[in-house]
Amino acid sequence: MSSESWSELAHAQAGMVSQGQLTELGVSRSFVRNQLRARRWAQRTSSVFSTTTGPLSRSQCLWRAVLHAGPTAMIGGLTAAELHGLKNWSRDDITVLVDDELSFDPIEGVDFVRSRRPLASMRSMRDLPLCRLEPAILLFAGYVPSRRTAHGVVAASVQQRLTTPDRLNNWLARMTPLRRAPEFRTLLRDISGGAHSLSEIDLRRACERFGLTTPRGQRSRRDRRGRRRWTDAEWDLPDGCVLVLEVDGGYHDEVRQAAADRSRHRKLVTRRRIIVSCSSYELRHEPESVMEDLIALGVPRTR
Incomplete structure (x- = not known):
C-alpha cells in the first residue's frame, strides 16, 4: 500500500474516498479503522469516508x-x-x-x-x-x-x-x-424562431392568437446613464412612439428585484418611449387582459 496513492485519490475527490476504492488500492480495513479511531478520518456513509473531519463542504457532499x-x-x-x-x-x-x-x-x-x-x-x-x-x-x-x-x-x-x-x-x-x-x-x-425565454414564447403565441403584430425581442437600448439595457418586447406605434413591454418572472417578486426593475424602467422611459409591464403568470394564464391593454395602447393589429 502506498500512502501517496490513496492521498492523491482523496485530494482529487475533495477529501472523499469509498471503501471499494480503498480496497482496490490495497488499503486494509485495519488502516481505515486506525484513521477513524485517531479522528483523522470520518465515516460519512456505510461505504464512504472523508479524510477530513468537521462539516462537509458542498463539493464533499457531491462526492459523498x-x-x-x-x-x-x-x-x-x-x-x-x-x-x-x-x-x-x-x-x-x-x-x-x-x-x-x-x-x-x-x-x-x-x-x-x-x-x-x-x-x-x-x-x-x-x-x-x-x-x-x-x-x-x-x-x-x-x-x-x-x-x-x-x-x-x-x-x-x-x-x-x-x-x-x-x-x-x-x-x-x-x-x-x-x-x-x-x-x-x-x-x-x-x-x-427567436424567442429565448418561456415568457417570450407565451407572448408570441398570445399575439398570434389575438391578432397583434409580433414584437421585437431583446432589443438593445441605452438608458439615461448610458448603460446598455435589453428590453423584453417592443412595438413601433402608428404615432411614432415605441411601446415596451417588460415581462416579470417569478424571481421578480422579491422586494429588491422589484425595486431594481422599477428603477431600470424609469431610466429607459422617454417622451417617445412608453414602458408597461406584466407578470409571466398573467401572460400565461390571463393573456386576454394583457392583450386588451396592448390594443388600447395602440399596438398594431395584423391584417
Whole structure:
C-alpha cells in the first residue's frame, strides 16, 4: 500500500474516498479503522469516508453522494445543470442518477433517480461523475410534475447560452422514448424562431392568437446613464412612439428585484418611449387582459 496513492485519490475527490476504492488500492480495513479511531478520518456513509473531519463542504457532499451510489452513478438533474452554469434553478437536495440494478442505503438530502438508460453515454468528461447538461435537463423536465417548470428549465438553458436547440433536439432523438418529447420539440422550434425565454414564447403565441403584430425581442437600448439595457418586447406605434413591454418572472417578486426593475424602467422611459409591464403568470394564464391593454395602447393589429 502506498500512502501517496490513496492521498492523491482523496485530494482529487475533495477529501472523499469509498471503501471499494480503498480496497482496490490495497488499503486494509485495519488502516481505515486506525484513521477513524485517531479522528483523522470520518465515516460519512456505510461505504464512504472523508479524510477530513468537521462539516462537509458542498463539493464533499457531491462526492459523498456519487461514491455512495457506486461506480456508475453520476450527478444529474438540476444539480448537474447548476454545475454546468445554469442560474436561478438551484435546489438544496442533490440529484444522483443511478443504474436501476444498484442497491444502497438512502442519504438525507440526496435524491437517487433510477434509470435503465445507458448512463455512460451521458457522462461529462470531468473528474466529478457528472451528467452532460442536455440529458440532465431533459430527464428532469420529462418527469417533473409541473409542465410549466419543465418548459421553463429547457428554455432557460438556451436563454443562458449553455446549449442550443439543435443540441437539445439531438439528445431528444437519442433519449427516445422521453415523456413530453413532442412538447419539447415544439418549444425548441419556437426558441429557434427567436424567442429565448418561456415568457417570450407565451407572448408570441398570445399575439398570434389575438391578432397583434409580433414584437421585437431583446432589443438593445441605452438608458439615461448610458448603460446598455435589453428590453423584453417592443412595438413601433402608428404615432411614432415605441411601446415596451417588460415581462416579470417569478424571481421578480422579491422586494429588491422589484425595486431594481422599477428603477431600470424609469431610466429607459422617454417622451417617445412608453414602458408597461406584466407578470409571466398573467401572460400565461390571463393573456386576454394583457392583450386588451396592448390594443388600447395602440399596438398594431395584423391584417
